[in-house]
Amino acid sequence: MQAQVQLTLMSTSFPDEASRRLLRDLAHSLPMALLRTREAVVQRFREVLSRYGLTEQQWRILRALDGREGLEISLLAEECRILLPSMTGILKRMEARGLILRQASVADGRKVRVALTEEAKALVAQIKPEVVQVYVEIERILGRNKLEQLYALLEELEQGLASSA
Template identity: 35%
Template sequence: MQDTPKPQLNSLLPPTSQSLPVSLTRAREAVMAPIRKMLQKAGITEQQWRVLRVLSESGKMETGTLANRAALMSPSLSRIVHSMENAGLVSREADPNDRRRQHIAITGAGQAIINDHMTEASDIAAYYRDILGEKDHDTLVTLLQKLTLRLNEEDHDA
């Protein structure tokens, strides 16, 4: 019979209940649960929803900018855009000045998905604001943006 190792107390690490990565993961899963239900009804993925949201908000854009704003890695975006283009949700065109660059735009069918689920998405967002309160919601978003910015700055400095 194999012995089960005894848990080690490690004073260098916070308990998982106080761990930022674990807390962020738990929060993301809780936040995404109602959104996933909505997206399942829409027949699209979380990543496709983010792409459609960004394009709906900002219009046609270059793939690198879209990847950044939709919080996707460029190789993932390429695969996602390909399937979305095949489904008629986005269109793709080469940059007339630089054929290596591509611009992605939302189509009428893609915008219809946003429009059809706008009320439900808005209700979900309002629910999160209600849970936290306006001030704490805004503070949380600001702190998360600050953390992301600082960590990305450090990645570029390294």
């Protein structure tokens, strides 16, 4: 079965319908499509964030912590989809800049909670409206319905891949 697929793929002369469609899908390339669109979207946000000396990842962390008391690093990492080794460095830089505070847990010596400083909260409040404007533009481009549709499809695929893992 696997060998069959390989064979038809390697002989490009007379591919049957099935492998022709697979090849077209391959040309589509879902990772590339997701990358290109994400790149285009993120660029808009980056234009805003870079004026404040923030990276996209730092903004994700600011957004996740905003309006909360604090969060364990692991939970924060999970929510922001940033791996722990990356978090270590990012939080170090954010702490050095005075955007976050760390406090070790008394109950569990391994856990560390991080929270926004007042300065960071003010920064988030200042940036948020500009970020909202980017969303407004995106919705203007795609329309509210299609945007919701896109969210739904992305979610469905993510969940499907996760559950069949």
